[in-house]
Amino acid sequence: MLKTGRWARKWDSCRECHATTTPHYAKGYCTRCYMRLYKRDQRRNQRTAYTASQAHVP
Numbered sequence: 071m072l073k074t075g076r077w078a079r080k081w082d083s084c085r086e087c088h089a090t091t092t093p094h095y096a097k098g099y100c101t102r103c104y105m106r107l108y109k110r111d112q113r114r115n116q117r118t119a120y121t122a123s124q125a126h127v128p
């Protein structure tokens with residue numbers, strides 16, 4: 071357990087599933103939720119990067 075007794079420094083539980091049994095990973099999300107959100111963001115970012123690169127083609 072953390073010294074503060076909290077799940078994460080800024081969070082009492084996962085922002086997504088409110089679990090405290092799953093370890094905190096990053097940004098207030100547990101490992102499972104962060105991985106799920108990360109995959110979703112990655113897909114969105116790839117699409118944005120693709121559109122941006124297309125815009126710079128002369």
Ligand SMILES: [Zn+2]
Pocket residue numbers: 084085086087088089092099100101102103104
């Ligand atoms: Zn979670």
